[in-house]
Amino acid sequence: MNALNRKLVRDIRHNLVLLLAVSAIIAVGIGCFVGMLSTARNLEYARSSYYSSCRLADFWLDLKKAPVQEVRRLAAIPGISEIRERIQFQVMLDLPGAEKPIGATLLSLPDQPAPVINNIILRQGTYFSPGRANEVIVSDKFAQARRIRPGDTIMAVLNNRRRELVVTGTAISAEFVYLASPGSMVDEPGSYGLLFIKRSFAEDSFGFHSGCNSVVGLLAPGARAESKVMVEALAARLKPHGVFSGIPRQEQFSPMVLDGEMKQLLNTAVIFPLFFLIVAALVLNVLMIRLAEQQRTVIGTLKAIGYDNRELMHHFLRFAAVTGLVGGLLGCLFGYLLGDAMTRMYVRYFTFPQLTSQLYPDLQLTGIAIALLFAILGTIRGVRRIMALEPAEAMRQAPPPLGGAVFLERFQGWWTGLDAQWQMILRGLLRNKGRTAIAMFSAALGSSIVVLAFGFVDSMDQMVRLQFERVLRSDYHLSFHDELSSSGLDAVRRLPGVNRAEPVLNLACTFRRNNRLKRGVIMAIHRGSSLTTPVDDQGRPIGLPATGLLMTTRLMEQLQLRPGELVEVVPVKGEQLSRRLPVIQSMESMLGLVVYADFHWLNRVLGTEGVLNEVRILASHTPAQRQGFMTAIRAMPGLESLTDLGEQRQALNKQLNGAMRFSAVIMILLAGVIFFGAILNSTLIAIAERQREMATFRAMGYFSHEVARIFLRENLVNNLSGTLAGLPLGYWLLKASMQAFSTDAYSFPAHLAPMSPLYTLGLAFLFVLLSQIVVIRTLGRQNWLEALSLKE
Amino acid sequence: MQLKDVHRTFTVGEVKVHVLRGINLEILARELLIIKGESGSGKSTLLNLIGGIDQPSQGFISFNNRDLTGLDEQEITRFRRDHIGFVFQFYNLVPTLTALENVATATEIAARPMEPAAALELVGLADRLHHFPSQLSGGEQQRVAVARALAKRPELMLCDEPTGALDQENTIMILELLQKINRETGTTIVMITHAPAMAQLANRTAIIADGVIAEIITTADPLPAGAVDWS
Structure with missing residues (x-):
């Protein structure tokens, strides 16, 4: 080791605490960078292998009912590489030990295993057997939470008939990496599940012989960029069969949540570490300028001996490099641990066949390079000062720091009231x-x-x-497959412990303005509703207009609407008549792109009276009343879901x-x-x-x-x-x-x-x-x- | 080395200070030249110009018939590295390096240096190789500084009041050392001082006053430092 390097080692040792402080700040920045990007990559690898092994669809179309033959013909459309039709329903389960009925999404699968689009991966048990019709494969997380094992039987209400289903296995599906019940944002394993049943059994149970209500498909590679246009074209072709929704992969709930999470990770991985690296560079800058001043004579002497600026620059840059390297290495270690912890956290929220933490040498090396870059950037001003120092000048004593009054001293009355220590401190800070x-x-x-x-x-x-x-001030929401009349509402009001029940009419529709199109739901409530209150961005209640719509600001922006303008509304169910309705005011919504309207007004617009498909309930339950309430709910026909708020x-x-x-x-x-x-x-x-x-x-x-x-x-x-x-x-x-x-x-x-x-x-x-x-x-x-x- | 009509002006605030006002001086090979003058007479400025750590405002400085005044930063550094050895009044040792390592800072960049240990042995510090400056006395520190200058085998050694911070005993030791180096290695030495008795040690003494060389005194038989009356 040459003499300058020895000096470097000892300078580092003398300034160890300071350098470790800077290295720690760098380490945190690099750790966040490496950790978050490693997590994003872990997710990306898990996602791409999962999506390809399950053959995840590029689009989803939900419809009322379409003939299988006609749907299969869609595969001939240029840009479509494969189509699969299936049967899908929201059902209620009656599980032993569960106090309330539990909702589930039921999906059909081929009777024999086949590499279909949106296939499942079995985790326990087997696929369907050839002999028995009423077999079911249950989503793995739900089965674990509810302690359901292959061989068990579960009761489900299929098409208003209680059916016993025999569990053959548990499975996961790339379609449901993140699963939340409709209307909820939280994955509550055990309170909402997936059931996969034989196609033939689904046909029998729901009267869907040669029919389907869900179409999923893959696009040819060249058509993927145009997935939205393709979905619209398919929806137009299937319009006579009542298309409820057409969704490209990027807008489908589970892929969208996962994409959003990964985008956030990538953004945070860039922005958050910058904070730490900028501070580290600034602190290092102060340290190096101080070092340049402290070593003024040494630098002058070395220059006088014959060292040139390049050699001295390298010497002092090495000082930074060591700081950056230590920070970078510690950051890589911290990053690996952080990535591991974050990946474990994601395992709790997302379902993958395998999500493990990996070490990414290229990310680690990039992290070290960034650490070095910021350390060197932080050193440059100090090094430039060192280089500018003339040897003759360096030999002379440094000029004393500038004295004189600081601007605070103009406020004489206040200044003279300070003690000498405060005056010294404030002068020092301002100088x-x-x-x-x-x-x-x-x-x-x-x-x-x-x-x-x-x-x-x-x-x-x-x-x-x-x-x-x-x-929402309600305790429960009951949703129904079909519309009810006011007598249905009365039946709910008579349930045990119900203090108040309010009707809601949810109208799934397409909003259109000029070329802008958005699918959504109009939620019609009573104007004087005490269980549902629209609010503004400050959480203040907004009165519901007697006519017209109250629309979420985000949706208004997407449709480029201003209050007072008309929006075209086409219901996805029924006769699908287009109507132009006024948007009265904007509002805020935390969950979904909600649009409110008055219950009676919307009924009038639709040509109906008092029709509802959801009831919101305020209840004060004793345990006995709650049990009675749940028993009655179980027997209620047409119930699609029960939400316990x-x-x-x-x-x-x-x-x-x-x-x-x-x-x-x-x-x-x-x-x-x-x-x-x-x-x-x-x-x-x-x-x-x-x-x-x-x-x-x-x-x-x-x-x-x-x-x-x-x-x-x-x-x-x-x-x-x-x-x-x-x-x-x-x-x-x-x-x-x-x-x-x-x-x-x-x-x-x-x-x-x-x-x-x-x-x-x-x-x-x-x-x-x-x-x-x-x-x-x-x-x-x-x-x-x-x-x-x-x-x- | 030759200096012709060398001027050096400093600007302090709005005031121009004319430190050197036309220096003409020839430094002869193998001589021990003392530059003497009052405080503020321009001695150190002159030494800095000779050593290439400062540039004249006007005039020419040449070394072995090579003009130094037009050299860029890189070339002047090369000149210092190859030909000059410096000894400073306050030693200017790197505090975080041992005696041996301090000497090595010079030998590592020199073309044909001595071994650092040999240089330290020459100045009588063979048993102090691994001591840090803070563990050495003032005289010992200055001997390390002399060894650092000497170890490069420079043609010209420039000493800026090398004994200014030392007691008499150490002063004599350092001066005898410099005389010995001059005598035995043939290294030209230019030394600044304001002590009148120093003139007896040198071949020539240039007296500087008001920024010009007022007088050059030649001594036929310089005395060893130990023989000079320092009282």
Whole structure:
């Protein structure tokens, strides 16, 4: 090792704490980058192999009923490579031990195993046997939650008839990587399932001989880019058979949720680490400039001896490279662990045949390269200063720092009221503007991450609160396959424990304006409804207009509609007559692109009276009443689903309390690394620079803790003002994140609880106090006598 | 080395300070030349110009008939590396390197250097090779600095008040060392001082006053440092 490298090693050793602080910040940034991208890749690999082994469809068409022969002819259309027809129904199950009837999606499969589109992968048991008709394969997660095993029997209501089904196996399907019951956003295993039955049994049970109500297909590779157009064309061909919906893969619920999650991961993997890397580069910049000043004479001497700028540049860049390399390597390790933990978390929410954490050497190497790049970027200013230093000038003593009054001294009355220590601190901060700005900027970024972490939790809490306390005040929703008259509503009102029951008419329809087209649902409720309340973006109730529609802002934007304009509405069921209806006002919805209308008005528009297909119920149940209620529900004909809002809220809260609060704690800890690293760096540099000043104070009779208090005050000024500046930045990031997270299926309001900014300030204060421990220890180790006799 | 009509002006704020006002000087091979003058007379500025760590505002400096004034940064660094050895008043050792490693900083970039240990042995520090500057006395530190300059085998060694920070005993030791190097290796030495007695050690003494060479005194028989009356 040559002499300069030895010097490098010892310089690193002398500045170890500072460099480790910078390396830790880099490590967090690189860790997030590597971890999130590794997770995205784990998901991507699992997804692509799953989709191809199950032959996941490129499009879905739901219809009332179409002849199989006619559907099969669609395969001849250019761009369609394969078509599969099947039978699909929402059914209710009656499981032993389950208090309430449970909903499930029932799908037909060929009687014999075949590599069909949207095939299943068996996890337990076998495929259907040739002999028995009433066999069923149950989704694996549901079977596990409900302890259903091959050989068991389950009762299901198929076409209003209770049928016994024999379980032959459990399976997973690429069509349902993420499964949530209709109207819910949370995967509640055990409360909603998938049933796969023989095609012949489905035909018999639902009267669908040579008929189907679900079409799935694959597109030729060249036609995939045009999937939306292809789906529209197919829907037009099948229009006489009553097309309810035509959905390309990217808009199908499960692929859409998975795509959205992966996009978020990729975006976060780029933006989040930048925060840490920028702070690391800035802190390193301060450190290198300090080093350039500290080693001024050494640099001059080396230049005088004959070292050229290139050699010295390499020497000091190596300093950065080591910091970057250590940060990068630690980051790779942290990234691998983070990727592993995140992948395990996804295993809980998504169903894959195999989702494992892998090590990606190219990502790790990219991470190290980025770490090195930012470390070197952070060093450049210091190195340029070193290069610009003339040897003759370097031999001379550095000019004393500029003195003079700072602008705060213009406020004489206030200034003279400060004690000498405060005056010294404020002068120091204002004279070192660059360094003060970097300290404040670091604190601002740290605090914005803390605000974001609190904001995530607050927004989710707010969403749950708004959805379940303001928008929906009901306890249960009953949906029916077909429309009921008011006598159906009366029957529900008579159920045990029902305090209030309100009718809802859901009209599945296509909204069209000019060339813009969107499928959705008009939810017609009573104007004076006490169980369902439309709200604005602040959660304030909006009155339902007597005529016309109240439409979600997101849907209005997509259709380019303004209040007062007309939108064309074509129902997907029935006669499919097109009507032009006025949009009166915009509103916000957390779940789906909801459109509200008055119950009676919509009935009038449709030419019906008092027709409903959903009942919302407010109940006060004793356990006996609840049991009676559930028994009665089981016997209710035409019931498509029962939603228990209490359970849904509980499931949402469970998910939030788990993943979301855990992520928030991790984010706060990572923000702590920024605070702690930046504070430590600026303070230790300040101590090194002001050794003699501090020694003089000690000589004058100051106690060690009094000297430490000077640094504490400095850090409090820097960090608390930086934290305050970070609050709006954090809120802006929260709004941007919530907007990015929102899809047609869910939308999250950006909400920060009033206490969250105070908690953020409190945490910043705590981080400053924690770093003060290191400051006090460092001050305790200083040799004041030596500092006093320094020649420099 | 030749200096012709060399001027050096510094600008401090809005004030121009004319430190050197036309220096004409020839440095002869193998001589020990002392530059003497009052504080602020321009001695150090002159030494920096000779050593190529500063550039004149006007005039010419040549070494072995090569004009140094037009050289770019790279070329002037090469000149220092190949021909010059520096000894500074406050030693300027790298505090994080041992004596041996400090000398190695010079030998590693030189074309035909001595072994660092041999250079330290020459200055009498064979038993102090692995000591850090903070573990050495002032005199010892300056001897390390001399070894660092010497180890490159430079043609010209420039010493900026090398004994300015030392007591008399160490002063004599360092000066005798420099005389010995000059005598035995033939290295030309230019040394700055403001101590009047130093003139007795050198072949020639250039007296600088008000930015010009006021007088050059030649000494036929220089005395060894130990024989000079320092009182």
